[in-house]
Amino acid sequence: MLVPPPLSLYIHIPWCVQKCPYCDFNSHALKAEIPELDYIDALIEDLDTDLAAYNLQQDNRKLHSIFIGGGTPSLISAPEIGRLLEAVSQRIPFSDDIEITMEANPGTVEAGRFTAYREVGVNRISIGIQSFQDEKLKRLGRIHGSQEAIKAAQLATEAGLNSFNIDLMHGLPDQSVADALSDLKQAIALNPPHLSWYQLTIEPNTLFYSKPPVLPDDDDLWDIFEQGHQLLAEAGYVQYEISGYSKPGLQCRHNLNYWRFGDYLGIGCGAHGKISFADGTITRTVKVKHPRGYLNPAKPYLDQATSVAASERPFEFFMNRFRLLESCPKQDYIDRTGLPVSTIEQPIEWALGKGYLEDLGTEWQITEHGKLFLNDLLAAFVDEGDQQ
Structure with a gap:
């Protein structure tokens, strides 16, 4: 007998200032102003369609976590993020301790922005820093510099959030062991409650795939991981997942639900979802990928729905x-x-x-x-x- 597991919600914001050469996510470089009012309206309608199709409002499951990813969600204004979260709360009851995470790019965050997001319901921020070295950031196509990265982490600390995460990469082009560990030490010095520390991988359909950079060899990668893991442990971080480290009790609840084979609705361009039902059915969904198609009122939001066979x-x-x-x-x-x-x-x-x-x-x-x-x-x- 299949028991419906905890329920989460993933919301995809597809736009970025520019596309990074390593990124294989469904993201689109800005060519004009974001149609944020229309897009938030579409997200709400997308959610309504899912709730009706899967009869989830009769399910009695509360929402365990929300993750707003991208793209660069911090390109969307705080009032519109607030309108979206309010609409979600009117449709699905929130658990008392719901975790609401939003990704942010240091290059799109100015003073006070994190506080504004907190005031509309976001209680956890994930900052895509990747490196604290300007030369490496330039190679990665990031729009921020090292000082903006440090400032963003400081703003997150001051914003009164429940938690925040720093995304940091290692194994970068022409990166030495010392460079990688220097990045990690800087991240640790900022004292984030959570650190996602992961190795750069070259994915198909990216610029790095067509023009591969020179990456550290396996011996250097092992030294980076071994020494970095020791630094994190000494600083009080506990590894709970392949690339996830946190202070005790501050793991990312949304990601834990993924890895524990929990359920999640996915709304927005190209968003993936997984829903389990008491009759034993498990359905995976994928939404229309391109913003132009997603925002076309003549087209459905759903692109694919497949049953997961036994x-x-x-x-x-x-x-x-x-x-x-x-x-x-x-x-x-x-x-x-x-x-x-x-x-x-x-x-x-x-x-x-x-x-x-x-x-x-x-x-x-x-x-x-x-x-x-x-x-x-x-x-x-x-x-x-x-x-x-």
Whole structure:
């Protein structure tokens, strides 16, 4: 029996000042003024369409978290963000401790802006800093400089938010181990409650893919990770996810819901969603990608809706769950996939034999060895749902 999990909402704002050469997200460089009134209206209508289609207002689930991503959401004014959040709250009840995160670019934030967002309901900001070195920022196509990055983190500290995150990359073009660790030390000095520290990867359909830069070699990348992890631990940060570090109790609740195979509505250009139903159905959705099509009143907001087959659920569940360092309750597998544990008996036994997993009785724990062979571990769960 599938038990509908916690519910989140992802809201996509597609516009950026300019497209970064490493970015494969659905973002579009500004060519004119943002039609923010029309876009907020469309987001609200998109949400209404989802709620009616999936009968979610009869679901009795409260909204656990909201994440406003992009693109650059901080290009949208605080009053319009407030209008959007008010409309959402009128349609879906909020949990008492709801986490509402908004991404921001240091180059689009002036003094007092974070306070204005807080006043309309945003209680967590994620700042896309990526580096504190001007030369590296220029290579990455970022519109801000190092001093703007530092100032943005200081403004977030002063704004009275529940939490804020710094996004920081390592493994940048021509980056030395010392450069990467210098960036990390500067981030730690700003004392963010949460740090997303992740390696630059070259993705298809990006400028870096067509014109690859020179990146650090594997030995340097390992030194950066090993020494950086030690710096973070010494500063009181706990790694709870592959690239997520936080002060105790300040993990990103929205991301935790993703990795625990929770549910989320996705509204906005190209937004993805996942919804589970008591009848055992799990549906994934994708919205119309381009702003022009999304804002066309003659077109639907939904681009794709696909059912997640039983055969796909074991892999999908563990692909998400094994990003987390916490143990995985066996009951979560039953509740979130609607499948009995017997459907994965063979791959679990194989993983235990390989030392990739540890059986804790009511939970499974991925081992340090298992993290090194994560792709092999996940491959074992492909099509296991056919055994039900």
